[in-house]
Amino acid sequence: MATIxxxxxxxxxxxxxxxxxxxxxxxxxxxxKQKVMDAVKQLHYRPNSTARSLATxxxxxVGVLVSELHGPFYGDMLTAIEIKLRAAGKHAIIAAGHSDAxxxxxxxxxxxxxxxxxxxxxVDAVSDxxxxxxxxxxxxxxxxxxxxxxxxxxxxxxxxELGGYLASKYLIDQGHRDIAYISGPLWKxxxxxxxxxxxxxxxxANIDFNAQLLFEADFKVxxxxxxxxxxxxxxxxxxxxxxxxxxxxxGAMKVARENGIKVPSDCSIIGFDNVFFTxxxxxxxxxxxxxxxxxxxxxxxxxxxxxxxTKDFNxxxxxxxxxxxxxxxxxxxxx
Amino acid sequence: MATIxxxxxxxxxxxxxxxxxxxxxxxxxxxxKQKVMDAVKQLHYRPNSTARSLATxxxxxVGVLVSELHGPFYGDMLTAIEIKLRAAGKHAIIAAGHSDAxxxxxxxxxxxxxxxxxxxxxVDAVSDxxxxxxxxxxxxxxxxxxxxxxxxxxxxxxxxELGGYLASKYLIDQGHRDIAYISGPLWKxxxxxxxxxxxxxxxxANIDFNAQLLFEADFKVxxxxxxxxxxxxxxxxxxxxxxxxxxxxxGAMKVARENGIKVPSDCSIIGFDNVFFTxxxxxxxxxxxxxxxxxxxxxxxxxxxxxxxTKDFNxxxxxxxxxxxxxxxxxxxxx
DNA sequence: GTGAAAGCGCTAACAG
DNA sequence: CTGTTAGCGCTTTCAC
Numbered sequence: 107m108a109t110i111x112x113x114x115x116x117x118x119x120x121x122x123x124x125x126x127x128x129x130x131x132x133x134x135x136x137x138x139k140q141k142v143m144d145a146v147k148q149l150h151y152r153p154n155s156t157a158r159s160l161a162t163x164x165x166x167x168v169g170v171l172v173s174e175l176h177g178p179f180y181g182d183m184l185t186a187i188e189i190k191l192r193a194a195g196k197h198a199i200i201a202a203g204h205s206d207a208x209x210x211x212x213x214x215x216x217x218x219x220x221x222x223x224x225x226x227x228x229v230d231a232v233s234d235x236x237x238x239x240x241x242x243x244x245x246x247x248x249x250x251x252x253x254x255x256x257x258x259x260x261x262x263x264x265x266x267e268l269g270g271y272l273a274s275k276y277l278i279d280q281g282h283r284d285i286a287y288i289s290g291p292l293w294k295x296x297x298x299x300x301x302x303x304x305x306x307x308x309x310x311a312n313i314d315f316n317a318q319l320l321f322e323a324d325f326k327v328x329x330x331x332x333x334x335x336x337x338x339x340x341x342x343x344x345x346x347x348x349x350x351x352x353x354x355x356x357g358a359m360k361v362a363r364e365n366g367i368k369v370p371s372d373c374s375i376i377g378f379d380n381v382f383f384t385x386x387x388x389x390x391x392x393x394x395x396x397x398x399x400x401x402x403x404x405x406x407x408x409x410x411x412x413x414x415x416t417k418d419f420n421x422x423x424x425x426x427x428x429x430x431x432x433x434x435x436x437x438x439x440x441x
Numbered sequence: 442m443a444t445i446x447x448x449x450x451x452x453x454x455x456x457x458x459x460x461x462x463x464x465x466x467x468x469x470x471x472x473x474k475q476k477v478m479d480a481v482k483q484l485h486y487r488p489n490s491t492a493r494s495l496a497t498x499x500x501x502x503v504g505v506l507v508s509e510l511h512g513p514f515y516g517d518m519l520t521a522i523e524i525k526l527r528a529a530g531k532h533a534i535i536a537a538g539h540s541d542a543x544x545x546x547x548x549x550x551x552x553x554x555x556x557x558x559x560x561x562x563x564v565d566a567v568s569d570x571x572x573x574x575x576x577x578x579x580x581x582x583x584x585x586x587x588x589x590x591x592x593x594x595x596x597x598x599x600x601x602e603l604g605g606y607l608a609s610k611y612l613i614d615q616g617h618r619d620i621a622y623i624s625g626p627l628w629k630x631x632x633x634x635x636x637x638x639x640x641x642x643x644x645x646a647n648i649d650f651n652a653q654l655l656f657e658a659d660f661k662v663x664x665x666x667x668x669x670x671x672x673x674x675x676x677x678x679x680x681x682x683x684x685x686x687x688x689x690x691x692g693a694m695k696v697a698r699e700n701g702i703k704v705p706s707d708c709s710i711i712g713f714d715n716v717f718f719t720x721x722x723x724x725x726x727x728x729x730x731x732x733x734x735x736x737x738x739x740x741x742x743x744x745x746x747x748x749x750x751t752k753d754f755n756x757x758x759x760x761x762x763x764x765x766x767x768x769x770x771x772x773x774x775x776x
Numbered sequence: 777g778t779g780a781a782a783g784c785g786c787t788a789a790c791a792g
Numbered sequence: 793c794t795g796t797t798a799g800c801g802c803t804t805t806c807a808c
Contacts, residue, residue, distance in 0.1 A: 120779045133777055155554040157801030159491045160784045175523055176516030184510040188537050200535040202523050219490040356721040386691040388723035455795045468793055492785030495800045
């Protein structure tokens with residue numbers, strides 16, 4: 107790899123000047139600029155960004171930490187972030203936290219060390235305190251899908267409680283009163299919020315919350331399978347099932363089918379997230395839309411505004427979920 | 442952020458010595474080691490990896506370039522890579538190429554600039570020549586899912602031709618002779634290989650290839666929908682459909698259902714990749730297994746062996762696909 | 777407009 | 793065992 111020295115030598119100017127033309131600084135004559143550019147081309151020169159970072163203490167790259175790398179949800183999020191960042195001439199450095207506090211902190215520190223200018227974090231295991239502490243640090247960051255009062259300006263999230271409420275309200279409006287619920291891990295904030303919304307909807311309709319109709323799973327397909335199997339074994343009556351995400355809903359649907367339970371005629375099912383494949387399930391899954399793409403884009407705007415001062419965007423910190431009605435929920439006439 | 446100078450000052454030793462203990466070099470007395478460690482702890486010192494990279498010309502991070510960041514396929518691949526790399530104390534820097542040659546090259550150069558030690562590439566737009574040229578460069582890289590004769594040692598891939606062959610052979614063995622095919626973009630090597638395999642299976646069974654039963658799509662769900670719609674409109678007779686990937690198969694299944702075509706009794710469908718959600722479709726999709734996780738892991742082993750000389754792994758360059766029989770293909774009794 | 781020189785934070789010979 | 797001295801490749805005052 108050619109260095110700035112060689113460019114300087116070949117073009118016959120000092121390396122300061124080379125640096126100037128490379129960085130579009132004012133006060134460089136057209137002629138020398140041309141000479142430098144020619145040398146650059148001839149040598150296939152590309153500045154070494156490590157050296158540049160060291161000198162400027164700035165890397166034009168933002169670190170993105172997500173809990174998981176797979177799953178449709180994170181995929182959509184990362185894609186949106188990468189495209190938007192790249193369009194702004196910045197780069198994304200992506201790492202995974204695997205929903206484990208130590209691993210998440212390790213990931214954050216890795217990204218800071220790599221001299222990222224700013225961070226986009228989607229973490230759930232790390233404590234609020236850690237994050238609040240981090241905010242006193244110099245590195246700016248946005249938190250996706252998490253709300254912490256003390257640093258709410260840094261948070262961009264969905265109103266999960268409202269989502270949980272809307273889902274169950276939708277079921278209730280369709281005539282259901284015996285509603286089972288498959289939750290995510292209750293220690294996760296979003297899982298907790300969604301179930302709170304569920305309970306609020308029940309309360310509003312004067313339906314007692316039945317603990318036997320609650321199953322705590324893991325946000326994965328398998329958990330949905332387990333949940334449905336559990337409910338079937340319990341022999342509890344339920345005409346509808348709300349799931350805290352779509353993967354679990356698809357698992358539940360599969361088990362229902364295997365047990366001869368018809369969806370939606372025997373049991374209505376509603377998901378959460380509106381992940382791409384919900385549309386390809388049979389029946390197509392009714393779910394709650396999680397505008398993850400918009401949220402991810404907003405996170406990038408936040409970074410562009412607060413770290414790179416590119417433009418003065420309006421930042422919207424909380425997004426509202428909406429119901430996507432498809433085929434998996436059916437009206438239940440009251441007896 | 443504290444620097445090595447401050448650690449040196451606080452502990453009362455030179456920065457070389459600090460550097461030595463930080464890097465576990467031999468010949469440092471227990472006592473000074475302790476002093477340094479104390480200072481490190483006290484100052485919350487973490488070495489700046491940018492400076493370190495510049496000095497060593499090595500970053501302990503490997504660049505991963507994929508065509509897309511979303512989709513179950515890439516998600517599984519990235520997860521496997523990230524976990525394995527991290528277990529070896531290395532880090533992944535991930536970028537996307539978006540199946541566009543310029544963008545892919547840009548991504549590769551970005552990763553090189555960031556002084557990655559090695560690269561894992563999953564690219565399809567960039568030319569063979571570029572890659573061959575790159576191999577003459579100093580940076581080692583593995584190519585996932587692409588075979589180039591000249592640099593075959595760097596390639597880790599699936600035998601796509603065999604996969605295409607097996608899929609259609611499976612259909613033929615089930616009694617089908619009128620087989621439609623929805624392909625990926627034909628300029629992509631893997632799409633081309635898969636269809637070659639399809640043709641070989643047909644030829645072997647003395648079935649003429651019918652160009653009207655071929656639809657070139659884009660490997661996306663939408664393409665599968667379009668393909669199925671096209672075949673229906675054509676009014677060509679076909680009792681089975683092979684799709685070059687699962688997303689397209691799911692799209693085709695959806696359109697079939699919307700048109701009253703029952704899968705598999707009216708039309709058998711086979712996919713390719715064995716992506717996680719195939720199991721949650723209805724009927725569950727019969728498909729060709731693409732051991733992407735194993736392939737991704739092998740790529741990391743390649744890097745560990747060739748760049749970091751950690752262990753002398755055995756490298757397996759080509760993997761074989763297998764049929765995963767589920768519910769979407771049915772035996773067709775000959776008349 | 778352009779060059780010289782210092783320095784970003786760290787590692788790596790080379791002495792001692 | 794430890795300190796001194798050069799850099800790694802680039803940016804950035806400060807002179808001219």
